Amino acid sequence: MLALEARATQSASAAWLSPLLAMALTGLTGAAIFLAMGKAPGIALYIYFIEPLTSWSGLSEVAVKAGPLILIGIGLSVGFRAGIWNIGAEGQFIAGAVLGSAPAVVFYDSTNLLILPTMLVLGVLGGMAWAAIPALLKTRFNANEILVSLMLVYVAELLLVHLVQGPWRNPQGWGFPGTRMFPDAALLPMLFPGYRVHLGTLIALLIPLLAWFVLTKSRFGFKVRVFGSAPLAARHAGINNPRMIWATLLIGGGLAGLAGIMEAASTIGQLMPKISPGYGFTAIIVAFLGRLHPVGVALAGTAIAVTYIGGEGAQISAGLPKAVTGLFQGIILFYLLAFDLLTRYRLTRIGNKVSAT
């Protein structure tokens, strides 16, 4: 019989090696799968992981895709560090997009330059409001934030669907659910003509730097770390439990909300029944793949974005099915969790040991 036994010491380098090893093994597994499918593994892997980074349009699309993943991933990692498990970023993303879009929907022919900043602020507030519900229920009734935040995803999705097929539906849209297209003043400016990178992408890339500064240089960052690694000690040190729950959930919700409104006000340009291909959930993978570290999250978000874009290229130039994208993301997480387990625990044989019980 095999059993897991906690290691007495964990090496710091192992924590950083495991995502890299996970990616490498994912590549190897991918190669095996491609081989079994009768495709040349080298070419398929190149198309998948390298080609998106070899052209300006590919880089632009990777950045556009990585933006929301990084933003949400940063917010989640702050909470995860403190041991607050916000699983409902997808809902906070939608809530931010909905509240943030309100000005653009109501003043659909506005040219006022204040409309965009207002929308961004409302987007953050919308995400925060959605995250405030699990925070309130957790601090008041000790309700499990994993369940509450997850269930609120479905509420947010239904709210969005209701709005875009009901009161907010474009009267000129032939009955197809969706709001009017936002006016130009309500859209984030594009950075380069002909490419879809926009101001929001830039903001998403700056947030990790800010987060890194806050987490490593500020008292708040210190508290978060203590709270997550030693809750009891934290309490003795006077770090306030409810306040920490509120702070981390609001940060996670706010950043997810910002990602939501920036997505609506850029590449989408309107609200539709479905505005996210699951960014809020994929960002959980991103946060862990990035070791809950801001720089790591930025790198992980980019890596996951590459799998999305590469998956499309693989369909076009190698005739690979779309399912391969989801498969890759799943395999990465699988290996990552396996390595993490093995850095913290080791396999031992029970029965041989005398001192087992």
Add this chain to the structure above:
Amino acid sequence: MKYFAKLASVLLAALLSFGVAYSASADKLKVGFIYIGPPGDHGWTYAHDQARLMIDNMLGDHVETTYVEGVPEGPDAERAIAKLAETGHKLIFTTSFGYMEPTLKVAKRFPDVKFEHATGYKQADNVATYSARFYEGRYVQGQIAAKISKSGVIGYIASFPIPEVVRGINAFMLGAQSINPDMKVKVVWVYSWFDPPKEADAAKVLMDQGADIITQHTDSTAALQAAADRGIHAFGQASDMIQFAPDTQLTAVLDDWGPYYVKRTVDVLMGTWSPGDTWNGMGPGMVGMAPFTNMPSAVAMMARKTAESIRTGAFHPFTGPIYNQAGELVVAAGEVAADFPMLATMNFYVQGVDDKLPE
């Protein structure tokens, strides 16, 4: 079939005269497709993919085809379409209504690429639109349903309340009423084109509410199969789905995009492509009916007769008198509803539909 044979001969002649000039250039024309679901949905996307394969079969020496599957309607569609254009595809078919704006956006960026958008209504210099008169088949289905149903209640799973879908519901209702004026159609909106679990759930809800015939305007076989599980008759959609419900499928409205796709591809090869809108029905063969199965032969005979009179143009499903839900006469007795604006922008239910159109 006759239409197809004629088309094939025209194409062949065109290609022969053209072959000499064309074979000089080594590069094949690349034709791209954007699909909302997987080709394995055995419905809507499957039908488009069959048409793509027809291009491969007939024009394989001159053309190379590519598809991207499961592309959501929205910003991802814009990227996928642009990616096809960037990779040298000169003719791109975008095969879902929600690709309309993304198609137009990309078309602006790639003026030398031709785009074909299915079921949309906005054209441009390099964007054509095309659709089929599915409602013709729906009318036939309505008649069959009224003959077979015992409860007098039909369950209709609908995707989005756009004119194309509303038109289908109305045509079905009119067909049913032509047999039994008291027939009822109940509608469930699932707000998705392809979501098998949701489609199946909707079918179950409708059957629980007493529907004993199921039909759907969604892309998968799920509703048909859910009905088959309870021994309830149902219709296939977009393709013949008989293998998924051998004992319960009555018929299916077939989408035959092949001849159109081949023709448009040849147009691009020969430099004669031009934008515009195509809206064909049973006459030119873009809409067909799967074999009439699991019904008494008298019913099958009636269905065949109706389909034939629609095909020849002797009968139009939207022939008055037609009343809306408020009881107002919208098409006078003996008149036929015009393509535009009435059919193209249809946003009302005819009398007898047991549902309120989502507003």
